[in-house]
Amino acid sequence: MRLAMILVAHLFLSPATGITSEPIEPIVIPTDLNPTKVSLGRRLFNDPILSANNSISCASCHDFKRGGADGKSLAIGIHGRKNELNTPSVFNSALNFKQFWDGRAESLEEQLDGPLHGENEMASTWVQIIQKLQQDPAYLAEFKKVYSSQPNENNIRNAIVTFERSLATPDSKFDRFLRGETHALDGQEREGYRRFKDYGCIACHQGRNIGGNMFQVFGVMGNIFSDRKKLTRGDLGRFNVTQKESDKHRFKVPSLRNVALTAPYFHDGSASTIEDAVKIMGKYQLGRDLSAKDIELISRFLRSLTGKTPEGNAR
Amino acid sequence: MNLNTLLKPKLKVPHFAWGMLLLIVCAGLLYKAHLRDLGEYTHTASTLKTLKELDAVLTSQVLEARLRSHPNYDSIVQAAESIQDTVTEIKKGPANETPELKLFESVFSRKIELIEEFKSNNSVLKNSLNYLPSALSDADFRPGQLSLRNRAETLTHKLFIYNASASQDLKEQILSLINFLSNSRSLSKGTEGFLKHAKLIATQKTLLDELVSELLALPTSHHADSLFAAYSTQHRKDQERSNAFSSALFLLALVFGAATIFALVRLRRSAETLRRLNESLETRVQERTQTIADQQQRMFASSKLASLGEMAAGIAHEINNPLTVISATSEELQDLVAEQQFDHAYAGKLAHRIEATSDRIAKIVRGLRDFSRDGSDAPFASVDLSKVIQNTLALCNERFKKHGIPLRIIVPESASSIQGDEIQIEQVLLNLLNNAFDAVIDSPNSWVEVKLIDAGSVIQLTVSDSGRITDPTVLQKLFIPFFTTKEVGKGTGLGLSVSKGIITAHRGDLAVDLQAPNTRFVITLPTRGVVTE
Numbered sequence: 001m002r003l004a005m006i007l008v009a010h011l012f013l014s015p016a017t018g019i020t021s022e023p024i025e026p027i028v029i030p031t032d033l034n035p036t037k038v039s040l041g042r043r044l045f046n047d048p049i050l051s052a053n054n055s056i057s058c059a060s061c062h063d064f065k066r067g068g069a070d071g072k073s074l075a076i077g078i079h080g081r082k083n084e085l086n087t088p089s090v091f092n093s094a095l096n097f098k099q100f101w102d103g104r105a106e107s108l109e110e111q112l113d114g115p116l117h118g119e120n121e122m123a124s125t126w127v128q129i130i131q132k133l134q135q136d137p138a139y140l141a142e143f144k145k146v147y148s149s150q151p152n153e154n155n156i157r158n159a160i161v162t163f164e165r166s167l168a169t170p171d172s173k174f175d176r177f178l179r180g181e182t183h184a185l186d187g188q189e190r191e192g193y194r195r196f197k198d199y200g201c202i203a204c205h206q207g208r209n210i211g212g213n214m215f216q217v218f219g220v221m222g223n224i225f226s227d228r229k230k231l232t233r234g235d236l237g238r239f240n241v242t243q244k245e246s247d248k249h250r251f252k253v254p255s256l257r258n259v260a261l262t263a264p265y266f267h268d269g270s271a272s273t274i275e276d277a278v279k280i281m282g283k284y285q286l287g288r289d290l291s292a293k294d295i296e297l298i299s300r301f302l303r304s305l306t307g308k309t310p311e312g313n314a315r
Numbered sequence: 316m317n318l319n320t321l322l323k324p325k326l327k328v329p330h331f332a333w334g335m336l337l338l339i340v341c342a343g344l345l346y347k348a349h350l351r352d353l354g355e356y357t358h359t360a361s362t363l364k365t366l367k368e369l370d371a372v373l374t375s376q377v378l379e380a381r382l383r384s385h386p387n388y389d390s391i392v393q394a395a396e397s398i399q400d401t402v403t404e405i406k407k408g409p410a411n412e413t414p415e416l417k418l419f420e421s422v423f424s425r426k427i428e429l430i431e432e433f434k435s436n437n438s439v440l441k442n443s444l445n446y447l448p449s450a451l452s453d454a455d456f457r458p459g460q461l462s463l464r465n466r467a468e469t470l471t472h473k474l475f476i477y478n479a480s481a482s483q484d485l486k487e488q489i490l491s492l493i494n495f496l497s498n499s500r501s502l503s504k505g506t507e508g509f510l511k512h513a514k515l516i517a518t519q520k521t522l523l524d525e526l527v528s529e530l531l532a533l534p535t536s537h538h539a540d541s542l543f544a545a546y547s548t549q550h551r552k553d554q555e556r557s558n559a560f561s562s563a564l565f566l567l568a569l570v571f572g573a574a575t576i577f578a579l580v581r582l583r584r585s586a587e588t589l590r591r592l593n594e595s596l597e598t599r600v601q602e603r604t605q606t607i608a609d610q611q612q613r614m615f616a617s618s619k620l621a622s623l624g625e626m627a628a629g630i631a632h633e634i635n636n637p638l639t640v641i642s643a644t645s646e647e648l649q650d651l652v653a654e655q656q657f658d659h660a661y662a663g664k665l666a667h668r669i670e671a672t673s674d675r676i677a678k679i680v681r682g683l684r685d686f687s688r689d690g691s692d693a694p695f696a697s698v699d700l701s702k703v704i705q706n707t708l709a710l711c712n713e714r715f716k717k718h719g720i721p722l723r724i725i726v727p728e729s730a731s732s733i734q735g736d737e738i739q740i741e742q743v744l745l746n747l748l749n750n751a752f753d754a755v756i757d758s759p760n761s762w763v764e765v766k767l768i769d770a771g772s773v774i775q776l777t778v779s780d781s782g783r784i785t786d787p788t789v790l791q792k793l794f795i796p797f798f799t800t801k802e803v804g805k806g807t808g809l810g811l812s813v814s815k816g817i818i819t820a821h822r823g824d825l826a827v828d829l830q831a832p833n834t835r836f837v838i839t840l841p842t843r844g845v846v847t848e
Contacts, residue, residue: 023385097392197385198449200442207389214388214434220442221511250435286442287511288450 023197023206026175027092027168027257027307034162036146041163042311043142044156049132051078051122058115058122058160062090064309067261068167073269081120084234086269091310092257094165096212101234101267103215103252104241108161126153169258169307177304185304192301195294200286209255210305217250218267221287224280225249234267260303274299341567348560356550359408362401363546366419367539369398374531377430380437381527382479384445388434395427410546419538429530433523440519443512444478447471454509463499466492467509474516481524489517615813634680636713637672644668695821698737700767700774701726706737707744711752715763718756725766731774733840735821743814743825744776747836750810751780753801754834758782774842777828779835784827793827 044050045058055078061070068089070076075083085101093099099111115121116129133139133151140150147155174193176184185193196202207213215238218224225235233240238247251267259265264272271277278298282290290298373394380386402423405416451471456464470492477485493514496502502510648665651657704726715722733740748763755761761781768775784790789800794815811825818825823840 023383023387025387025389097396198445200438200445202385203438203442203445206385206387207392213392214438215431216435216438220439221515246432286446287508287515288446 022178023202024174024178024210025208026178027095027170027172027208029168029170030094030165033166034146037159037162038166039163040142040146041159041161041166044160045163049136050116050124050129052124052128053078054132055079056122058090061087061115061121067091067258067306067309068093069262071263073264075121077118077121078123083118083120084232085267086264088254089258089262090164091167091169091307092209092212092255093167095207095209096252096255097214098252101251101254102238102241108164109157112157112160129156167310169309172257172307173304174301175307185301188297189300189304192297192299192304196298196301199282199288199290199294199298201281201298204253204285205256210257211253212255214253215247215250216253216285217248219249219284222284224284232268237267256302256305258306260306274302278302337567337571341564341571344560344564344567348557348564355409359405359410359546360543360550362404362408363410363539363543366398366401366405367536367543369394369401370423370535370539373398373426373430377433377527377530380434381523384441386437386441391430391434395430398423405542410542410549413542413545413549415538415542415545419535419542422533422535422538426530426533426535429526429533433526433530436519436522436526440478440516440523443515443519444475447474447509447512447516450505450509450512454506455503456506457501457503460499463496463506466496467506470496470513474513478516478520486517486521489513493517611816615816634676637676640672641669641676644672695734695736697732698735698740700731700733700740700776703737703740703744704765704767704776707741707748710745711748714752718752720752720755721762723762723764723766725764727767727769729769731767731769731842733774733821733842735840736817739817740821743817743838744778746810746814747778747838750836751778751782751834754782755780769842772842773823773839776838776840777835778838779831779833782834783832784834790827790829794825 045062048054048057048060050057061075062068063070068091070087073086075085075087077083088101093111094108097103099105099108100114105111105114116124116126130151130153133143133156143149143151143155146159149155173184173189177190196205204214204216205211218237225231236248238250238252239245241247260274263274264270265274265277266280271280275295278295279290282288282294373391376391376394380388380391402416402420405411410416448471451467454464454467456467470489473485473489473492476482477489493510496506496510496513644665648662648669651662651665704724708722708724712722744765748765751763755763758781763781764777764779766775766777766779768777784793794811815825818838818840821840823838825836825838828835828837
């Protein structure tokens, strides 16, 4: 542990961060995960048994065919109940510094209780989940094998989170470019990346997850909410956590990894295409009306961020 | 110190309790003296040092992000998470409840707040800063606004310098330039965009300077130091206390050791006293045994005398009768000699009678002599029991005859012999016969029987009479010295007890046969020789 810290400290102190001087680093496949736990977590992730009426699973909203999200503007829970926020992707979520749009969960472990207990999400309780799992001989056997114990809150949580940590999407064209395969990106995509940096997108969307490591106000260069629909609680963002006036409309900067797969965009799913989203971002975050060419090139770059979809189906 | 107190167990219950108490105190001290091992201390100390290092790393990452044109906040996030992990680890360790840790945590959470603000605002600044050259080229000034264009270029230039400096003058120049440009009439949209970013840079830069200076002023490093110092102090105190307990334990061990040595010395002394007492006890037992033996000896003698006294009359009678016979026969012989016609044959017969009768007297006298001799010291020799019976009968036969008490003698043909003292056995038999005589003399149809049975390894010599002992107390006390049922002056009460002593000395037994219909004393003696002591 100590050694790791010292190593990390040395890494930080060295002038160049990581293998590239770019503000974005490629995805690394996690190698320290227990495969039996990942496998058990995958099974739980796909099992509707976790919801109150056995109707939906985690995978219902975090669909691997849809980039680990649901393709809807706003998430829909049991009994078709609508939520006020767009489903973020589960892919690479371990790289986010906090979880949820408002960053109210410090870790994936903490995040899990949100969707499990949310009235408009799975509306389940630990007691229900544990009871259901303990009545299932197959689960009993698997928990016994993996944790030498009956299913309980701790090991269920650990299994699911371990699985989520395994959901990295490596080897996108852009990552290969970062690793030195200059021609993994074509000229237009490379130009898109240049403009992405030049126009300042990179000021927030940086780091390994191209976002997910800071908060930013939605509407730095102009109030996007002033001339829009009625405000929802979800629109207040981090204010709901801190109650600080300055945190109104402040959100966790979302990751742009696999962004081509996760439309619609923004916390309320209000942008249906990448181009729309880029345009709105340019105007309200960068204070600039991006040209059609800019939008096209940046969107091309963004489409190069799609990585390899992890294995998703139960076992 | 007498023997009783010595023989009682030395470890009384209170001593045991004291010992237990001492042990418990020792165990308690040992527990208290137990120090957190050095490895754990080193680990915690190094974790606390790591905390300070990571805090410095975090600060330097923030400063780097402030200066980089394209910062990557992952390193800041990782440093902050490492600090959080370290704090969690410290909370599990021995420094968990130090107030300095709480202080550090509260200051650290403020630092994280500032860093979040920094990241957001730094992004806005970097966005505008990176965009500013493009915005300048996008700003379109009319041909007549050349001075404005020059001013915009100057502003851009100054903004970049200002970003990397802390000059207050520069800030005022920038603000007046921005003011001047903003107040100019009919600005194009591109110019307005340029000015927006220029203003933003000026305000964000100021804001970030404030954020960073507050961040740098946060005493996280100081609290990390005090946390380390507090832990070290605590550890030193623990160590001192532990040393104190160790010393106490050492002292207690010394006391315990001294007590043990004292106890051992005392035990040794007690053992010595015990040994001496044992020796004196042995001497006393020997003396007492000697005394008892002497007393027994005297008792034998007195019993013998008593028997003699008892028999004096009988013996006188035994001798008197043959003397009368001798006297009468010799008178008759004298008469015969005086007469003319001397019958030789008759005279010889008379002389023979005198001789035979004299022999009988001689035999009685020999028996008496034998009896009076002290045979107690005589070594054991082979004793012919039929001879014993004959010798004894010689002493009392006449008495039975005179009183017309039939005396039956039943002896097997082959002679049985034992190892022992002939005189003593005779004494016992005579005793029993005298007792039998006294018991039955006044009753009608009385008889006495002596019987010798050879049973191989033992012989039994029984003396039965026609009487019967019915009183149980008499039966119980028969062999107790000085117990007698005879009239005063007639018996000493020593006969049976002495007899029992003699037979016991021969490894035999003298008992009353309770199964027999009449009084019956049984002498049992082993035929094998006994070992003299």
